[in-house]
Amino acid sequence: MSASSGTAPSGTRAAGLRIVGGSAVRTLVLAALLSAATDLSGLGLLATATWLISRAAQRPPIVALTVAIVAVRALAIGKGTLRYLERLAGHDAALRVLARLRTRVYAKLSRDAGRLPRGDLLARLVSDVDSVQDLLLRCAIPAAVAGVVTVVTVGFTAAFSGPAALLLAAGLLTAGLALPALAFRLADRAAARIAEVRGRYLAASVDVLAGAADLAVFGATGSALAGAAGQATALARLERRAGAVGAATGAVGALIPGATAIGVFAVTVRGGPSVMVAVLSLLALAAVEAVLPLTGAAVRYAELRGAWRRIRPLLAADSPAPPDPAPAPLPAPLAGDGADRDGAARDGAARGGADRGGADEGGADRGGADRDGADVGSRRVADAPVPAIAARRIEVRYPGVAVPALSGIDLDLSPGRRVAVVGPSGAGKSTLLGVLVGQLRPTAGRLLVDGVTLTSPRSGVADSPTEPDGLGWPRSGGVLADGYVFHASVRENLTLGRTGFDDPALGRALTDAGLPDWAGRLDDLIGEDGATLSGGQRQRLLLARALLDPPPVLVLDEPTEGLDPAAADAVLADVLRVTAGHTVVMVTHRLVDLRAFDEIVVLVDGRIAQRGGHDALLARPGWYSTWTGIREVPDSAIGSGVGR
Numbered sequence: 086m087s088a089s090s091g092t093a094p095s096g097t098r099a100a101g102l103r104i105v106g107g108s109a110v111r112t113l114v115l116a117a118l119l120s121a122a123t124d125l126s127g128l129g130l131l132a133t134a135t136w137l138i139s140r141a142a143q144r145p146p147i148v149a150l151t152v153a154i155v156a157v158r159a160l161a162i163g164k165g166t167l168r169y170l171e172r173l174a175g176h177d178a179a180l181r182v183l184a185r186l187r188t189r190v191y192a193k194l195s196r197d198a199g200r201l202p203r204g205d206l207l208a209r210l211v212s213d214v215d216s217v218q219d220l221l222l223r224c225a226i227p228a229a230v231a232g233v234v235t236v237v238t239v240g241f242t243a244a245f246s247g248p249a250a251l252l253l254a255a256g257l258l259t260a261g262l263a264l265p266a267l268a269f270r271l272a273d274r275a276a277a278r279i280a281e282v283r284g285r286y287l288a289a290s291v292d293v294l295a296g297a298a299d300l301a302v303f304g305a306t307g308s309a310l311a312g313a314a315g316q317a318t319a320l321a322r323l324e325r326r327a328g329a330v331g332a333a334t335g336a337v338g339a340l341i342p343g344a345t346a347i348g349v350f351a352v353t354v355r356g357g358p359s360v361m362v363a364v365l366s367l368l369a370l371a372a373v374e375a376v377l378p379l380t381g382a383a384v385r386y387a388e389l390r391g392a393w394r395r396i397r398p399l400l401a402a403d404s405p406a407p408p409d410p411a412p413a414p415l416p417a418p419l420a421g422d423g424a425d426r427d428g429a430a431r432d433g434a435a436r437g438g439a440d441r442g443g444a445d446e447g448g449a450d451r452g453g454a455d456r457d458g459a460d461v462g463s464r465r466v467a468d469a470p471v472p473a474i475a476a477r478r479i480e481v482r483y484p485g486v487a488v489p490a491l492s493g494i495d496l497d498l499s500p501g502r503r504v505a506v507v508g509p510s511g512a513g514k515s516t517l518l519g520v521l522v523g524q525l526r527p528t529a530g531r532l533l534v535d536g537v538t539l540t541s542p543r544s545g546v547a548d549s550p551t552e553p554d555g556l557g558w559p560r561s562g563g564v565l566a567d568g569y570v571f572h573a574s575v576r577e578n579l580t581l582g583r584t585g586f587d588d589p590a591l592g593r594a595l596t597d598a599g600l601p602d603w604a605g606r607l608d609d610l611i612g613e614d615g616a617t618l619s620g621g622q623r624q625r626l627l628l629a630r631a632l633l634d635p636p637p638v639l640v641l642d643e644p645t646e647g648l649d650p651a652a653a654d655a656v657l658a659d660v661l662r663v664t665a666g667h668t669v670v671m672v673t674h675r676l677v678d679l680r681a682f683d684e685i686v687v688l689v690d691g692r693i694a695q696r697g698g699h700d701a702l703l704a705r706p707g708w709y710s711t712w713t714g715i716r717e718v719p720d721s722a723i724g725s726g727v728g729r
């Protein structure tokens with residue numbers, strides 16, 4: 086097939102042969118020979134049977150037909166047997182290649198996994214590698230067979246009639262070369278688009294699934310789903326168009342065998358009726374039909390080229406990392422901490438500094454931005470009245486767990502109140518936040534908003550089974566434990582589809598979260614689930630997302646986790662300043678200086694063990710006074726129940 090042979094660079098071919106391996110190459114060649122022998126048996130059978138019938142009509146002595154009769158039988162049996170052997174050899178070779186290829190691709194991808202979105206990894210490992218099987222069985226073998234069929238049938242026909250051979254050659258070239266080339270051209274552009282859109286669709290789908298909780302909390306589920314659905318629709322449209330191209334070229338191809346056979350009949354019948362007129366005409370029909378699958382193969386090859394291109398860099402042992410499928414280049418790990426910042430600034434400069442210049446102009450501006458941020462924060466509070474929240478006897482039981490994760494929880498969150506929730510690991514802190522943002526439905530108790538029982542974030546809290554319902558209560562939100570970072574730009578990670586934020590607003594949120602350097606890098610791409618970020622940068626980004634438009638009730642689940650103590654204190658101070666006027670509920674393991682909070686709730690084993698202000702709790706013996714001042718509560722504190 087012209088398309089396939091003409092496009093693979095020699096380096097690729099060499100790499101391809103290396104990965105295929107010697108024994109698989111031999112089996113592949115055997116499969117191609119068997120396939121050619123099968124097709125030639127079929128053609129021989131047709132020619133011999135045609136000759137036999139035509140000759141028998143002339144009533145010759147039976148002995149004149151004996152050889153043909155035996156040949157028909159042998160060819161009929163041989164064709165079936167050869168086809169069976171060809172299938173065995175072809176699939177054996179393809180599966181051997183797949184096994185080697187998948188191992189190699191897996192090894193390479195595991196090294197680069199952090200740089201690629203999971204959907205894309207999946208596409209490379211599964212469908213891209215699978216498509217190499219098609220490349221061998223549906224493209225390479227039919228192309229080789231078509232070459233053999235062309236040479237043998239044209240040579241045979243030429244022995245009886247030169248014009249008929251020319252006509253047959255024309256038919257074979259049209260069906261086996263011109264039409265596949267046309268089909269390839271038509272399909273190629275669509276295939277490139279399909280590969281691109283499919284990659285985006287898979288990445289979007291994985292993001293929607295993995296980031297479901299964060300999307301729900303920020304009310305962005307609808308827009309994220311709509312984005313993924315849009316990609317699915319675009320993909321379906323492109324695939325339909327590609328299917329139509331395949332069908333149209335296939336339909337045109339179906340006319341060529343008949344036209345060739347009629348042409349051969351017309352030129353051979355001039356010399357008078359003879360047995361060979363029928364033989365050559367039917368042979369032409371069958372020979373052209375034998376090369377027709379090349380049109381489908383060309384379309385398939387166009388589809389597979391994208392997959393092949395993506396796998397190609399993984400074939401050579403010393404190949405560089407696979408190219409990034411995303412439109413923008415992956416950034417080097419983004420800066421935000423200490424020494425890394427210089428590198429990041431240089432990186433930003435290399436990318437064109439207009440934006441960055443503005444962001445880098447100095448601390449004075451940033452100070453202004455901070456003040457603006459605080460103003461914006463207070464303005465928002467004035468615009469959106471902060472509700473009073475009350476939790477009454479809240480109980481949460483996880484399905485299949487006998488002991489409740491929370492029980493008898495009473496909490497009053499009057500507007501603007503700041504509550505810190507502390508306690509040993511597994512005490513139920515995240516569960517409580519889940520209830521407050523409407524991620525979890527309590528199994529008992531009531532949640533009241535401005536005195537009205539919030540029957541459910543959606544429809545009913547009390548007495549309904551505890552399960553994540555995926556819908557955030559629209560007036561609360563924040564940083565969840567294990568918040569998800571999307572394989573998207575910094576900007577998209579901040580807005581999550583929310584509109585109406587200009588670059589200065591995004592920059593302010595980043596600055597408030599301790600990432601002032603990122604203000605000029607809003608369009609830099611972040612690896613899936615923050616793969617390119619340090620733990621601290623990831624946490625600050627999640628914080629910036631929450632601070633961009635803080636909801637009236639802001640919940641923060643260990644927002645400074647992963648930051649060094651000094652940075653954690655600075656960020657926490659910024660958070661409290663920016664969210665002045667908002668109700669804040671924060672889970673923290675850092676029991677240092679929680680004086681800024683109106684109330685500290687100590688949870689132990691799902692119950693409130695202690696509550697009160699920092700100084701009051703410190704004065705009393707109990708869990709808080711035992712562990713406060715220790716920057717991270719150690720695991721030994723789990724379930725210690727001190728102070729219960």
Ligand SMILES: Nc1ncnc2c1ncn2[C@@H]1O[C@H](COP(=O)(O)OP(=O)(O)OP(=O)(O)O)[C@@H](O)[C@H]1O
Pocket residue numbers: 483484486490508509510511512513514515516517566
């Ligand atoms: N989806 C779940 N299914 C079953 N049990 C769960 C589930 N999530 C949490 N739990 C259990 O509920 C209890 C409270 O968990 P939770 O995550 O709220 O604790 P935590 O105080 O936030 O812990 P940590 O400080 O380690 O984050 C734990 O015993 C935990 O094992």
